[in-house]
Structures are given as C-alpha cells and as structure tokens.
Amino acid sequence: MVRPVLEELRSKKELQIKEFSKVLFQISQISAEIAGCRPSNEGREQEVNNLTVKKLDQLKSHLQELQNEKILRLQKVTSHISTIHELSVVMSIDFLKMLNGIHPSLGDSSEGMPKSISNDTLARLTEVIHSLKLDKKQRLQKLQELARSLVELWDLMEIPIDEQKDFSHVTSLIPLSVDEVSKQGCLSVDVIEQAEHEVQRLEILKGSKLKDLVFKRQNELEEIYTGVHMDVDSDKAKQILTGLIESGSISLSDLLQSMDDQIRKAKEEALSRKDILDKVEKWHLAAEEENWLDEYERDENRYSALRGAHKNLKRAEKARILVSKIPSIVENLTAKVKAWETENGIPFLYDKVPLLQSLDDFNAQRQQKEEEKRKSREQRRQQEQLAAEQEALFGSKSTTKKPFGQTTNNNSITGTPIGRRVLTPSSRYGSLSAKERRESGRVNKVAPVNYVALQKDDSISGNN
Known part of the structure; x- marks a missing residue:
C-alpha cells in the first residue's frame, strides 16, 4: 500500500526538481546577461533542497522580474543603437565599426549572438551617444561659422549666385539647431574640409579685391549724394581712402564696414530730403515755364498761322496756370525747408548753395522782373497815348x-x-x-x- 504512494511522491519530486532547475537556470542565465558574465551553477543544489511550492513561486516571481528587466534593457540597447545610427548617418561615421567596438554582439559579426544587455554595454552605449552628440554639436557650430564667413565674403565680393549654389547645403545649416539637423552626410568631415578650403580661397581673393570694392562703395556713396543734390568732394575722399589703404592703419574689412555704414546713413538722409526735392523739382519746372512764357509773349508772330502755333497756344495756357501757382509753391517749399533745418540743425544745401538763399534770390529776381514789366507797360502806354494825341492834332x-x-x-x-x-x-x-x-x-x-x-x-x- 505504501509503495505506490512512495513512487508517486518520488515522481512529483523529480518533476518539482526539473521545474526548479529550469527556473534557476533561467534566473542564472538572465542574471549573467545583466552582469555581463557566463552563467554559474554555484548554489543551485542548495536551492534544490528546498522544493516547496512557496519557494518555487518566489523563484518564478524573481524570474519574471528579471525577464521584465531584460526586456527593458533590450529596448534601451535597441534605442541606443538607433540613436547611434542616426548620428552616424548625419556625420558619415562607420556605424557597424563603432558598434563592434562597443560589443561584438551589437555589430555585424554577432552571427546570431544575443545582444548584450549588461551594465557595461549600456554604459558604453550611453557614453558613445554622448560623445557623438557633442561631436555633432561641434561640427554644426564649425559649419555654421564657415557658412557665415562664406555669406559675408560673397556679399563683400559680390560673388555670382551660381557660384554660391555649390555651398547652399552649408549655408542652409545657419538657422538650424542641433536637433533639427538630420540630413545624411551634412556634417561629414568632407563637407567641413570643403567649406574650409572655400573660405581660405575667398580670403586670399578678398585681399586683391577689397581695394576695388572700397572705391566701388565710394562711387555708390557719391551717386547717392549727387542724386539728392548734396555736396561731396570726390577727389578728396578718394585721396583719404587711398592713404588709409596704403598705410594699413585700418583693415579693409573694417573700412568696407565703415563705407557700408556711410551708405546706409546717406540713404536715410536722402530719404529725409525726398519730399523737399520733389517740391524743388516742381518749383524749377514752374520757373522754366515762366521763362518760356516770357519769351513766347515777346514773340510778335505768335498768333500767326505757322505750323505748331496751336500747340504753343495750348502750352501757354497751361504755363499761365502753373506760373500763377509759383508764389504758393515757393511759400510751401520755404516752410518745408525751414522745418527740416530746425529738425536737423543744419542748413539745407542744394548743389552747395543753401536752398533758402536760392528761394530768396528767386523771389527778389521775380519781383524785379515784375517791376520791370510794369514800368515797360507804363512806358508803352504813355508812348501810345502821346502818339495818338500827335496823330489827332497833326495827322499823317x-x-x-x-x-x-x-x-x-x-x-x-x-x-x-x-x-x-x-x-x-x-x-x-x-x-x-x-x-x-x-x-x-x-x-x-x-x-x-x-x-x-x-x-x-x-x-x-x-x-x-
């Protein structure tokens, strides 16, 4: 009666031992993977001596924890490998070589070997990622500096757009942050070297062209001043620039920057003079029409049937309307000039002459001309009256x-x-x-x- 019961208990014990062994083996294997070493059989026999269900449940619970940790570690390893791959692609770094350097199970030579999830592997992966991110940041900063130098040199020497397109992949990095840079090979060593060589080439070229650029800026400055009738001593300015360049007391880049600042200020000043200059042009046009009208009215044959006479008549009518507005034009212009001079604290010069003085001279000349016309009309009236009286008294x-x-x-x-x-x-x-x-x-x-x-x-x- 006892023998069957004993055999059944022995069978259950063997099954329990196998179950314990299986759980202990898995625990040992996962623990070894986490520790980064080979599985060990030490302590397994002692563990087997305790075959209670409670102990088995404890071991299974521990195994479950280890399995969960293994899953998390595998996810971390996979994520780190993906990050390293992205960084390697951007900087054109040998991805597989780098993984093999961390652990053979991560690279191409693993041949079915499970990926290492040890603390050491995770730590090295984290270290490599940190190093790659730092390298990426440094490379981006280097290329952004080179790109800014390229743009500055292009603008300085007015390089054609077609030549600038060859380095558009470099200049496009200027506004980007580290996380926004993901294009393949955009931060490679070759790209950096190409940009450096181009900057060096343009720097050498800049030395021979900057002098021409300085004088080109001076001509541009003179054109702005001439366009708004401002006084500029071209010869003296060029002599000063030549002296600065030959003495070497100021770098050509700083000199060009100074010229650009002068051009910017000249444009602002020209803009402040625009309203007055428009009125000056209208004043000059009215004065020219007044002179033409005077000559036209002195022509005794202006009413003849000559070709084009009707056009002159129409022009004369328009000229009389415009001439009648001259006093208001001059008055408004004078008020504008006075307001401008009060605001800027300097006289408004027009072709080296104060505009207010020109307006005063114009008014004086116009009054003198009107007085001469009045006297001439009075004299002709008296002569005609005298001639009529003589003809009435004495006849022809x-x-x-x-x-x-x-x-x-x-x-x-x-x-x-x-x-x-x-x-x-x-x-x-x-x-x-x-x-x-x-x-x-x-x-x-x-x-x-x-x-x-x-x-x-x-x-x-x-x-x-």
Whole structure:
C-alpha cells in the first residue's frame, strides 16, 4: 500500500526538481546577461533542497522580474543603437565599426549572438551617444561659422549666385539647431574640409579685391549724394581712402564696414530730403515755364498761322496756370525747408548753395522782373497815348495815302502795316487778359480809325 504512494511522491519530486532547475537556470542565465558574465551553477543544489511550492513561486516571481528587466534593457540597447545610427548617418561615421567596438554582439559579426544587455554595454552605449552628440554639436557650430564667413565674403565680393549654389547645403545649416539637423552626410568631415578650403580661397581673393570694392562703395556713396543734390568732394575722399589703404592703419574689412555704414546713413538722409526735392523739382519746372512764357509773349508772330502755333497756344495756357501757382509753391517749399533745418540743425544745401538763399534770390529776381514789366507797360502806354494825341492834332505825314491793305507793290500781301505793328494789343500783353489778346488779334486786321481819317482828309485836299 505504501509503495505506490512512495513512487508517486518520488515522481512529483523529480518533476518539482526539473521545474526548479529550469527556473534557476533561467534566473542564472538572465542574471549573467545583466552582469555581463557566463552563467554559474554555484548554489543551485542548495536551492534544490528546498522544493516547496512557496519557494518555487518566489523563484518564478524573481524570474519574471528579471525577464521584465531584460526586456527593458533590450529596448534601451535597441534605442541606443538607433540613436547611434542616426548620428552616424548625419556625420558619415562607420556605424557597424563603432558598434563592434562597443560589443561584438551589437555589430555585424554577432552571427546570431544575443545582444548584450549588461551594465557595461549600456554604459558604453550611453557614453558613445554622448560623445557623438557633442561631436555633432561641434561640427554644426564649425559649419555654421564657415557658412557665415562664406555669406559675408560673397556679399563683400559680390560673388555670382551660381557660384554660391555649390555651398547652399552649408549655408542652409545657419538657422538650424542641433536637433533639427538630420540630413545624411551634412556634417561629414568632407563637407567641413570643403567649406574650409572655400573660405581660405575667398580670403586670399578678398585681399586683391577689397581695394576695388572700397572705391566701388565710394562711387555708390557719391551717386547717392549727387542724386539728392548734396555736396561731396570726390577727389578728396578718394585721396583719404587711398592713404588709409596704403598705410594699413585700418583693415579693409573694417573700412568696407565703415563705407557700408556711410551708405546706409546717406540713404536715410536722402530719404529725409525726398519730399523737399520733389517740391524743388516742381518749383524749377514752374520757373522754366515762366521763362518760356516770357519769351513766347515777346514773340510778335505768335498768333500767326505757322505750323505748331496751336500747340504753343495750348502750352501757354497751361504755363499761365502753373506760373500763377509759383508764389504758393515757393511759400510751401520755404516752410518745408525751414522745418527740416530746425529738425536737423543744419542748413539745407542744394548743389552747395543753401536752398533758402536760392528761394530768396528767386523771389527778389521775380519781383524785379515784375517791376520791370510794369514800368515797360507804363512806358508803352504813355508812348501810345502821346502818339495818338500827335496823330489827332497833326495827322499823317505821308503825302500819298492808299486804302488799307494795299501797297505800291502789287505782289505784296495785304495785312497790318509794318509800321503799325508795335501798336497792336499783342505787344501789350502785360496789361491785357487772354480774352482781350484774342480780341486784339482779330481787331488787328481792321484799319485804325485815324488811318481812315487821313485818307478822308487826303481826298478832300485833292478836290480842293
């Protein structure tokens, strides 16, 4: 009766021992993997002496903890390997060689070997990642400095856009942070060396071109000043620049920077003068039209039927409107100039002359011209009045009178006698309106009253 029970207990014991052995083996294997060494059989027999279910449950619980830790460590190893791969791709580093250097199970030579999850492996992976990230940061900073130097040299020497495109992959790194850089090979040693060689080449080229660039900047500065009618001594400025370059007392880069600052200030000053210069242009245009109108009105044949006369008439009408606005134009311009001078604390020069002085001179000349016109009109009026009185008292001195429009030459053209043209209304523009001048032009074709009277007198004397 006891034998079957004993056999059953022995069978259960063997099964329990196998179960314990299996659990202990797995615990030993995972512990060895974590420790980074080979599994050990020490202590396994002592553990087997305790075959209680409680002990087995404790071992299984411990095994489960080790298995979970192994899973986490494998995930860490995989994540570290992925990070190393990304960094290696960006910097063109041999990825497999680096992994083999950490542990053979991680590289290409593992041949089915389980990946090492030991503390040492994880620590070395972490160290390599830190080193690669630091290297990536340093390489990015190096390339960003080289890219900025390239951009500065390109702008300085005005390198064509086509040549700049060869290093666009370098200049595109300027605004990026370390985490944003992920393009394959963009931080490789070859890229850095190419950028360094290009910077060195441009630095050598810069020395031979900077002098030309300095004088080009000076010409640009002079064009800005000339465009806004500001005084600039070109010869003296170029002599100063030549002296600075030859003396070597200032670097050409600093000199160019100084020239750029002067150009920027000149543009700002030119912008502040723009409104006044626009008004000056309008003033000059009105003054030119006034001079043309004076010459036009002195022309006694301006109402003739010559080709283009109607165009001159239209221009004269527009000119009179513009000339009538000259006082308000000058007044507004003067107010603008005074406000500008108050704000800037310096006189507003226009072609080396204070603009206010030019405006005062213009007003004085215009007043003088108007006074001369007034005196001329008064003098002509008195002469015409005197001539009319003399003709009324004494009559014409000619002995032979002919009808109006006829001369002794049969081929001559009828019209106003040449001797009488000075008395036509067209010669007295200053005292007549446009309507009166047009009416005077028509009246000019009618014989004067005193001329008819003289003809009548001659016929009476002939009868006598």
